Amino acid sequence: MSAPAFDQKDGWIWFNGSFVPWKDAKVHVLTHGLHYASSVFEGERAYGGTIFKLREHTERLFRSAEILDFQIPYTLEEIDEACNATLAKNGLTDGYLRPIAWRGSEMMGVSAQHNKINVAIAAWEWPSYFSPAERLKGIRLAFAKYRRPDPQTAPSLAKAAGLYMICTISKHDAERQGYADALMLDWEGNVAEATGANIFFVKDGVIHTPLADRFLNGITRQTVIELAKARGIEVIERRISPEELPTFSECWLCGTAAEVTPVSEIGPYRFTPGKMSEMLMADYTAAVTPPATKLAANA
Numbered sequence: 398m399s400a401p402a403f404d405q406k407d408g409w410i411w412f413n414g415s416f417v418p419w420k421d422a423k424v425h426v427l428t429h430g431l432h433y434a435s436s437v438f439e440g441e442r443a444y445g446g447t448i449f450k451l452r453e454h455t456e457r458l459f460r461s462a463e464i465l466d467f468q469i470p471y472t473l474e475e476i477d478e479a480c481n482a483t484l485a486k487n488g489l490t491d492g493y494l495r496p497i498a499w500r501g502s503e504m505m506g507v508s509a510q511h512n513k514i515n516v517a518i519a520a521w522e523w524p525s526y527f528s529p530a531e532r533l534k535g536i537r538l539a540f541a542k543y544r545r546p547d548p549q550t551a552p553s554l555a556k557a558a559g560l561y562m563i564c565t566i567s568k569h570d571a572e573r574q575g576y577a578d579a580l581m582l583d584w585e586g587n588v589a590e591a592t593g594a595n596i597f598f599v600k601d602g603v604i605h606t607p608l609a610d611r612f613l614n615g616i617t618r619q620t621v622i623e624l625a626k627a628r629g630i631e632v633i634e635r636r637i638s639p640e641e642l643p644t645f646s647e648c649w650l651c652g653t654a655a656e657v658t659p660v661s662e663i664g665p666y667r668f669t670p671g672k673m674s675e676m677l678m679a680d681y682t683a684a685v686t687p688p689a690t691k692l693a694a695n696a
């Protein structure tokens with residue numbers, strides 16, 4: 398039996414301050430967020446009952462909203478509390494959370510000065526973003542036809558729904574060709590990121606990753622950089638041209654959903670998931686696991 402559609406699950410969704418049954422968490426078709434992509438969201442994971450870097454995610458949600466010229470009508474504390482309550486209300490300890498804020502239906506045009514800002518939070522089980530078998534061997538990436546937009550063209554640093562339009566098209570195109578995902582270049586032709594995750598490379602024991610000043614500086618990306626540095630590994634953030642891809646030995650993607658996922662191919666280039674990817678996958682798992690869960694696992 399196939400899994401139910403996302404509007405047909407059971408559970409509770411936090412919707413503008415209170416819980417509503419999952420199937421009743423609806424919006425009208427004349428919603429500004431739907432027509433004009435005036436919506437920002439987060440993707441969070443909980444491990445052993447603790448949402449990893451919850452405050453950082455909530456702060457990013459608020460920053461993304463500000464970039465889209467609206468304010469979330471709650472405090473950071475209220476949203477943190479609502480995320481924890483959503484996890485608990487749905488009986489989850491390990492799962493994925495999706496807070497989202499969007500402009501409502503009060504005005505229907507480009508201008509949305511008086512539209513209400515709505516906020517909802519859903520949580521569900523989501524064990525692995527890429528297929529677990531594929532993940533260990535390393536996933537295969539195609540090159541995306543679309544490029545990440547210039548920050549002068551679009552609000553590139555916000556986690557805004559509108560920016561995902563080119564990601565869905567690129568991921569579909571990659572999947573049709575048998576790849577798991579697509580590598581997107583920036584508007585100048587440098588390596589940027591995958592459609593929902595940041596990218597890292599290894600050359601001669603040093604980690605190289607694109608400078609995140611023109612796309613989402615992922616919370617996982619920042620965590621992986623800290624973990625590598627804590628191991629004494631040098632991490633260089635810089636522009637990386639696609640011509641350099643054959644000079645790297647290892648490659649991985651990272652993001653809240655993808656966690657740390659080795660990459661074995663990008664178009665014609667090959668990488669061998671090795672010690673560095675394995676070490677950072679293990680370090681990331683240790684970092685996201687709350688102390689109580691670690692104690693229980695070792696008992």
Ligand SMILES: Cc1ncc(COP(=O)(O)O)c(C=O)c1O
Binds near residue numbers: 440614
């Ligand atoms: C386009 C894009 N880049 C990067 C990331 C990684 O961000 P994070 O590690 O904060 O989940 C994500 C996932 O949210 C994403 O959608």
